[in-house]
Amino acid sequence: MNGASRIALAEARTRLDALTDSSSADAAKLADELAAVTTLLQREVSLRRVLTDPAQDGSAKAELAGRLLGGQVGGSTADLISGMVRSRWSQPRDLVDSVEELSATADLTAAEQRGALDNVEDELFRFGRIVESSTALRSALTDRSATTAAKSALLRSLLGGRADPVTERLVVRLVTQPRGRSLEAGLQTLSRLAAARRGRVVATVTSAVPLTDVQKQRLGAALAKLYGRTVHLNLDVDPDVVGGVSVQIGEEVISGTIAERLEEAARRLAG
Template sequence: MGSATTQARTATTAALDASSAVDLGVARDLFAAARALDDSTQLGGALSDASATPASREALVRAVFGAVSSPASLDLLTTIVQQRWSSTSDLIDGIDDLAVRAASLAAGDADVEGELFGFSRTVAENPELELALGSRVGDAAAKSALIEKLLGGRVSEATALIVTSLVRQPRDRRVRSLLSAAMKTVAGQRGRTVATVVTAVPLNEAQSSRLAAALTAKYGTRVSINTVIDASVVGGLRVQIADDVIDASVSSRLADLRQRLAS
């Protein structure tokens, strides 16, 4: 990600946080705009053209999306295209990112992170499902129908919107990567960091709370826990936060012991 894109994302996130009219309709409008730019090379190129004036890019956004977007959505889109982006791809990713953030804000207290994580585990455990959702030749409507069948009534409306929108147009990205990035975006929007904990048996509420408190103290930010049950770790646990891995599993200690005995 180039420095221009980093600055653009900071500015657009600030604009979203300052808006008092963010709802799921705004998130839908932003996802739709990202799809429109991805579908039209000409439109995407024009709106990411650094040689064009911000005013001309804003005028184009209003001409294309003014009749189909809410005032709040249009304000955010104009803010987005007034920024300088390193590439058209970065611009589209930036709109998707803002859409995920908008859905998170509109979701209230819904556990969007946990729901996204749960669906990512379902995908990870079902290769055929991952293939169907990630297929380049798959019909977008069929993918949406499949997700509705899997998630309808089981997750918040915000989570369903995020999953459906990202899977409809993955742009050569793996489904699990999309879900993982969305989880991190939602956590960041809510001032948290996501920790993935791999353990042989489920943690009870007290254990989860103690672990979250310890990780919060270590990293200086609130940490939410996503748990993966894997009998192969034998005992103990393995924690991953971003690029950091804390491996306190029995399987790791046994592997280390075997390596020492073999040397």
């Protein structure tokens, strides 16, 4: 997402934060309603084109959105969408992607308000690892011939009562409405959004043997120095990992034998 769309999304995030900071706002309800708007915009190609047409007046687009959503969603959601369509978007898909992101963020905010954000973040990571390790499960969840109801039922049998309700909602939406993305990519996006709620970076750490508490603390501190932000460690063990430990942050991969190498790199950058 570039240019005008990036600015529009940043403005929408600010408005969502203002809404969810209010004690009267129901973040979970906002999430559900924004998810419904995402589905509408994904289905109605001509509508999203009209709502992102730079030749159309922003007020007119906001009025149209208000008419379409009136009575279907709450006032807060309608106002948020109206504000978004007033903005300029580089391409129609960016609006849909942004509404979807705001839906996930609202759900993560609901978890944060309950003190459950860390659990949700860890559950998303663990679910991703389960999917990677089970070809049969991945096939069932990505089978285009399977109905939405069947996929939802499978996920609820796996997650219901075992995972936080926010984790379950996020995963069900991702699987039943993939919008052309791979399951793995969608889970990574959700993990990044969860980390962003705490202003931190997510590092996937794969080691040949489990790290000790001291090693985890030193690794986390070293990465925080390198990236200038708190780093959340998602830990995995793979006896075949080359070099003893591998750290992946986004597209960047750092390999080494012990956390001291990262500490040394951080010292060099600082000095």
